[in-house]
Amino acid sequence: xxxxxxxxxxxxxxxxxxxxxxxxxxxxxxxxxxxxxxxxxxxxxxxxxxxxxxxxxxxxxxxxxxxxxxxxxxxxxxxxxxxxxxxxxxxxxxxxxxxxxxxxxxxxxxxxxxxxxxxxxxxxxxxxxxxxxxxxxxxxxxxxxxxxxxxxxx
Amino acid sequence: xxxxxxxxxxxxxxxxxxxxxxxxxxxxxxxxxxxxxxxxxxxxxxxxxxxxxxxxxxxxxxxxxxxxxxxxxxxxxxxxxxxxxxxxxxxxxxxxxxxxxxxxxxxxxxxxxxxxxxxxxxxxxxxxxxxxxxxxxxxxxxxxxxxxxxxxxxxxxxxxxxxxxxxxxxxxxxxxxxxxxxxxxxxxxxxxxxxxxxxxxxxxxxxxxxxxxxxxxxxxxxxxxxxxxxxxxxxxxxxxxxxxxxxxxxxxxxxxxxxxxxxxxxxxxxxxxxxxxxx
Numbered sequence: 402x403x404x405x406x407x408x409x410x411x412x413x414x415x416x417x418x419x420x421x422x423x424x425x426x427x428x429x430x431x432x433x434x435x436x437x438x439x440x441x442x443x444x445x446x447x448x449x450x451x452x453x454x455x456x457x458x459x460x461x462x463x464x465x466x467x468x469x470x471x472x473x474x475x476x477x478x479x480x481x482x483x484x485x486x487x488x489x490x491x492x493x494x495x496x497x498x499x500x501x502x503x504x505x506x507x508x509x510x511x512x513x514x515x516x517x518x519x520x521x522x523x524x525x526x527x528x529x530x531x532x533x534x535x536x537x538x539x540x541x542x543x544x545x546x547x548x549x550x551x552x553x554x555x
Numbered sequence: 556x557x558x559x560x561x562x563x564x565x566x567x568x569x570x571x572x573x574x575x576x577x578x579x580x581x582x583x584x585x586x587x588x589x590x591x592x593x594x595x596x597x598x599x600x601x602x603x604x605x606x607x608x609x610x611x612x613x614x615x616x617x618x619x620x621x622x623x624x625x626x627x628x629x630x631x632x633x634x635x636x637x638x639x640x641x642x643x644x645x646x647x648x649x650x651x652x653x654x655x656x657x658x659x660x661x662x663x664x665x666x667x668x669x670x671x672x673x674x675x676x677x678x679x680x681x682x683x684x685x686x687x688x689x690x691x692x693x694x695x696x697x698x699x700x701x702x703x704x705x706x707x708x709x710x711x712x713x714x715x716x717x718x719x720x721x722x723x724x725x726x727x728x729x730x731x732x733x734x735x736x737x738x739x740x741x742x743x744x745x746x747x748x749x750x751x752x753x754x755x756x757x758x759x760x761x762x763x764x765x766x767x768x769x770x771x772x773x774x775x776x777x778x779x780x781x782x783x784x785x786x787x788x789x790x791x792x793x794x795x796x797x798x799x800x801x802x803x804x805x806x807x808x809x810x811x812x813x814x815x816x817x818x819x820x821x822x823x824x825x826x827x828x829x830x831x832x833x834x
Contacts (some may be wrong), residue, residue, distance in 0.1 A: 449622065452674060
């Protein structure tokens with residue numbers, strides 16, 4: 402599903418509900434949640450908030466969002482070994498990530514990038530896109546044991 | 556005495572389980588206790604769900620307290636009551652379990668949990684996986700009739716500031732030592748999230764009493780929403796909680812709760828009050 406085309410109109414359509422969901426999860430005002438807000442740097446999200454957001458989005462949009470879905474989709478047909486080595490994203494993985502997370506300003510990508518720091522790149526639009534992808538995928542079942550969508554719990 | 560599976564364990568028997576999906580069990584509240592707070596009934600439902608989640612990931616990870624979208628406090632309970640526990644898992648994987656559940660006494664629901672999420676952590680950092688595997692088999696087989704739980708030390712919020720009927724700030728001194736730390740958890744003692752909720756509900760009740768002023772009855776807690784515990788609380792921590800009235804227009808005022816360690820936000824919740832039921 403990593404090559405699904407997503408239009409601006411589709412993002413605009415889901416954004417209000419995504420913003421409302423995120424504001425509820427983070428205890429912030431909905432006006433603070435902008436499309437390009439970084440979840441960690443701008444909205445102060447922590448690991449538990451990522452879990453909260455994902456489960457709330459699943460309920461709000463009636464989709465399943467497998468844990469690790471963003472990184473899995475970003476990796477595409479790259480093997481795990483080609484994507485990261487020793488917890489650091491490879492050059493090939495870095496380029497793939499930049500292309501996949503094209504909503505993230507280029508200056509936020511800084512090499513070397515640790516896999517654990519990938520969620521620092523995620524914006525509200527990143528989650529709009531995953532909701533749209535999962536809507537198009539038609540509520541796939543959640544597989545067990547995938548990598549986390551956010552950082553590990555404290 | 557070894558307090559593992561005794562000092563803070565609230566499942567006596569697992570009566571049926573479909574691993575990773577649903578689980579049913581029982582807990583007999585020891586009759587010699589003075590009281591048994593409803594927050595511990597929530598703990599019992601959560602522990603039942605945890606058994607199913609732990610088994611689903613082959614005793615490699617375990618859930619810890621994280622999020623509860625809604626906790627309904629429906630009826631009072633008494634020492635000696637037998638809780639019928641039920642938990643339905645919505646999903647479970649290496650990262651998180653999501654579930655809902657209910658505790659009933661003599662067929663009447665006393666507490667309901669909706670859309671809870673427990674982050675999964677490496678089990679062996681917190682407990683002995685072999686001991687848990689054996690305990691799970693024991694609970695599924697014969698279970699126990701022992702009244703091992705002897706209560707928890709009193710932890711009460713100490714008011715340090717406030718504005719009558721609007722907000723209260725209080726300190727909470729987590730005990731340095733308590734029997735429950737040997738059970739929660741043996742390899743990494745952590746102050747249970749449900750006990751934090753219990754202490755914070757005292758604070759909400761104090762604010763509710765101020766709201767009522769000289770016109771009783773005092774509204775009571777009917778539900779707690781958007782509960783989120785952000786980090787582990789080790790023994791001996793000094794915390795600060797604030798209860799603040801955020802909705803007062805209706806018959807059902809809402810109080811927000813925030814707990815901090817220094818500037819670090821540790822836990823949040825919203826408490827919904829309602830008029831006392833007429834008996």
